[in-house]
Amino acid sequence: MYVVTGATGHTGSVVAKALLIRGKKVRVVGRNPDRLKALVGEGAEPFAADLIDTAGITKAFAGAKAVYVIMPPSLASSDFRAFQNRVSDAIATALRSAGVTHVVTLSSIRADKPEKTGPVVGLHYLEEQLNGIDGLNVLHLRAGYFMENTPAQIGIIRMTGMAVGPLRPDLKLPMIATRDIGETAASALLNLDFHQKQTRELLGQRNLSMIEVAQIIGRAVGKPDLRYTEAPDQQVRAALIQLGMSSNMADLILEMSAALNANYMRALEPRSTENTTPTAYERFVTEEFVPLYEGKSAAA
Numbered sequence: 001m002y003v004v005t006g007a008t009g010h011t012g013s014v015v016a017k018a019l020l021i022r023g024k025k026v027r028v029v030g031r032n033p034d035r036l037k038a039l040v041g042e043g044a045e046p047f048a049a050d051l052i053d054t055a056g057i058t059k060a061f062a063g064a065k066a067v068y069v070i071m072p073p074s075l076a077s078s079d080f081r082a083f084q085n086r087v088s089d090a091i092a093t094a095l096r097s098a099g100v101t102h103v104v105t106l107s108s109i110r111a112d113k114p115e116k117t118g119p120v121v122g123l124h125y126l127e128e129q130l131n132g133i134d135g136l137n138v139l140h141l142r143a144g145y146f147m148e149n150t151p152a153q154i155g156i157i158r159m160t161g162m163a164v165g166p167l168r169p170d171l172k173l174p175m176i177a178t179r180d181i182g183e184t185a186a187s188a189l190l191n192l193d194f195h196q197k198q199t200r201e202l203l204g205q206r207n208l209s210m211i212e213v214a215q216i217i218g219r220a221v222g223k224p225d226l227r228y229t230e231a232p233d234q235q236v237r238a239a240l241i242q243l244g245m246s247s248n249m250a251d252l253i254l255e256m257s258a259a260l261n262a263n264y265m266r267a268l269e270p271r272s273t274e275n276t277t278p279t280a281y282e283r284f285v286t287e288e289f290v291p292l293y294e295g296k297s298a299a300a
Contacts, residue, residue, distance in 0.1 A: 001063050002189055003027045005051060005091075006070035007044070008035040010148055011106055014182025015068045015189070016044055022190065029060045031072075052083070054090040061098035066189045069105045071126060075245045080252055084122030092129040095136060102192050103130060104185045107140040109174070109201060110265040117265050118256030119249075131197045139194040143181050143202045144174030144267065145260075147284045150213060151292050152243075157221075163214040163228040166236045166257040170211060173260070174267050176204030177284050180277035201269045205280045213281065220285045221293050 002019050006012035007028035016039050019026045026044045030036050033048040040046050049056035051072055061067055069091055077083045095103060111123040130138045153163045167173075181202055188194060208216075210228040218226025231239075233254050240250040259265035269275055 001025045001027060001065055003029060003047075003061055003064040003067045005029045005057075005060075005068060006072060006106075007039055008032070009070060009072075010146075010178035011182040011185065012068065012070055013039070014179050015186045017042065018183060018186035019189065020044060024190075027060060027064070029057065052086045052090050054093050057090060058094040058097045061094050061100055064098060064100050066102035066104070066192060067095065067100050068185055068189060069103055069126075069130075071106070071122060075249050078246050078248050080119060080246070080249050081122055084119070085125055088122070088126040088129045091126070092133060095130070096133055101135065101137060102189070102194070103136060103138045104188050104194075105130065105138065105140045106181060106185070107142045107199070109142050109144055109203075109267050110259070111140065111142055112199075112268070113265070116255065117259045118252040118254070120256060120259075120265065127199075136197075137192075137195050138197050139188050140197075140199045141181060141185060141188075141202055142199055144176045144204050147175050147177045147204075147279075147281060148288070150217070151289055153217070154289075154293050156239075157217070157223070157226065157293075161223075161226075163210065163217065163226060164231045165210060165228070166231060166233060166254060166261075167210050168261045169228050169230055170209050171261060172207040172209050174201075174203035174271075175206075175208050175213075175281055176202055176277055177279035180204070180279050184277065201267055201275045202277055203267055203269070203271055203275045204277055206276075207271075208281055216281055216285055217289060220282075220290050 004012050004016045007016045008030045016028050020042050028039045028044040029047045036046040047060045049060050074083050107123045108120045127140050156164050214226045214228035237250045
C-alpha cells in the first residue's frame with residue numbers, strides 16, 4: 001500500500017496515477033473527497049483528511065509501505081509559517097505512530113537554510129522533523145522553480161501587454177515542470193532504493209531567465225515582442241493581495257524572491273543527468289500555458 005498526500009495537486013496526482021498504472025494499491029489523501037473521485041475511478045482508495053489532523057493522517061498512513069508527502073498551500077493564511085509547522089508536526093507524529101519506513105517529500109532548493117527564504121523555511125522545518133525520526137528512510141526532493149508559477153502572468157499580460165514580477169530579469173532559474181517531479185517521486189517510491197536521510201535536487205530541463213520566459217511565451221501566444229519588467233515590492237505585494245493572498249503570504253513570497261535575486265537561494269548541486277528532468281519550458285507553454293491563455297483549458 002502506497003499513500004499519496006496532496007493527491008489532487010500538481011505532483012501528487014502524477015504520483016498516484018503513475019503508481020496505479022503499475023498496478024499498485026494506492027490510498028489517496030485529500031481535503032475534498034469530491035476531488036478524489038477521478039482517482040478513485042482509476043482504482044485508488046480515497047481518504048479524506050486535513051494534513052493538520054494528526055489522528056486522521058495517522059489512520060491514512062496505517063499499513064503504508066511508503067508515503068509521498070507534500071506541504072499543502074494555504075494562500076489566505078494569516079500565519080502561513082505557523083500553519084506549515086503544524087502540518088510538519090502532524091505528519092511526523094503520524095509517520096512515527098503508523099510505523100512507516102519510507103517517505104518521499106516534495107521540498108525545494110535551499111531548504112537547507114533555516115531563515116530568509118520565505119515559505120521554503122517551512123520545508124526546512126519539515127525536513128528537520130522527518131530527519132529526526134529514527135529508522136525512517138526519507139528522500140527529500142529539492143525542486144527548482146515551478147513552471148506552473150508562470151501562468152499567473154496571463155492576466156498581467158492581457159492587462160499590461162508585458163510580463164511583470166519581482167524577480168530580476170536576468171536571473172537564471174532552474175525551472176521544472178511539476179509532472180517531472182511527480183514522475184521522479186513515483187520512481188523513487190517504486191524502487192525504494194534510498195536509505196536513511198537523503199536529499200536530491202531536481203533542476204528541470206535547463207535554467208531560464210524571466211527575459212527568456214517572456215520571449216518563449218510571446219512567440220507562443222502571438223506576441224513576439226513580449227518583454228518582462230521587474231516590479232517594485234510594493235506593487236507586487238498589492239497585486240498578490242488583490243489576487244486573494246493574505247498579506248502574510250505576500251510578504252513570504254517577496255522574501256523568497258529577494259533570496260532568489262540575491263543568489264542566497266540557489267541550487268547546490270552542479271547540473272547532471274541525475275538532477276536534469278525532461279520537460280522543456282517550450283513544451284510546457286504549448287501544452288499548459290497557451291490553452292489557459294486562450295481560455296480553452298478546464299483550469300482557466
